[in-house]
Amino acid sequence: IVEGAVEPVGKPMGPNARFGYPLKGGFQALMSAFLPHIKGVVETNSEIxxxxxxxxxxxxxxxxxxxxxxxxxxxxxxxxxxxxxxxxxxxxxxxxxxxHHVSVRCVNLGIGRADLTDKHWIYFAGDTIFHRIFVQGNTSPECNPPGGCGLTCEITYSEHKPLPVDGQALIDRCIAECIEVGIFTAEDEVLVANQLDIPYAYVVYxxxxxxxxxxxxxxxxxxxxxxxxxxxxxxxxxxxxxxxxxxxxxxxxxxxxxxxxxxx
Structure with a gap:
């Protein structure tokens, strides 16, 4: 702690400064790799x-x-x-x-320009609707649209802090604020945009x-x-x-x- 306060910290820094990520199939590839080793029937799309x-x-x-x-x-x-x-x-x-828990709404964007940033996760402590952007395209080129970059805007919400907007309005606000903070520009084409909801995301201690x-x-x-x-x-x-x-x-x-x- 003292060394970090009085002199520059060596790189890389943090518990996940180095990490592995599947080349193809996204994070789901890790789970799918277990399937051939499971003895018995795996039921999918089956709600208990x-x-x-x-x-x-x-x-x-x-x-x-x-x-x-x-x-x-x-x-x-x-x-x-x-x-x-x-x-x-x-x-x-x-x-x-x-x-108690906190939920997360993910707004996924595919931008028609590569190399938007060299970062994987970018945290925002200001007034943006999203608290973090995950640049999935930097974990693997397979997560990018051709010639573009894939990223996810993560938005926390709960019964005490509901989403201020939803649907297309939420996507539009994320795009506008990404431009505002310099992730991409108004001239960049948004190739694809969708949402994914995670009702249980963070447990409250x-x-x-x-x-x-x-x-x-x-x-x-x-x-x-x-x-x-x-x-x-x-x-x-x-x-x-x-x-x-x-x-x-x-x-x-x-x-x-x-x-x-x-x-x-």
């Missing part, structure tokens, strides 16, 4: 609408039901308790309802978070439900922590199955 915790049954939106011995959940903790419903004790429901999470987690363990990941464990996990969380959850289930087998 209800969990019968006492019967150990997961109910899908299309009516199918799956019986489980143990369930690993990565969905947001309040959503998990919501689909369990009245089977959860009142104190568990109250604890889940006491968890208030004074009750730890107690509420533990109340929910302990009850779920009695129902053979193991939590894994940023939103299910309600922790501020980066992607590397999330992978480790998945590994830890798998090992918990594996060890539990081994103990049951030994007991039998």
């Amino acid at each position: 609408t209800h969990i019968l915790a006492n019967q150990h049954i997961a109910v899908l939106a299309d009516g199918r039901q799956f019986h489980y011995e143990q369930l690993i959940s990565t969905m947001p903790l309040p959503e998990l308790i919501r689909i369990i419903g009245d089977e959860a004790p009142d104190e568990v429901i109250a604890a889940a309802n006491g968890l 208030d004074h009750q978070r730890s107690k509420n999470v533990e109340t929910v987690r302990q009850w779920l363990l009695t129902q053979d439900i193991v939590l894994a990941g940023r939103y299910s464990e309600w922790e501020y996990y980066n992607s590397d922590h999330a992978f480790i969380a998945g590994k830890n959850a798998a090992e918990k289930v594996k060890n539990s199955v081994s103990r049951r087998g030994a007991g039998a």
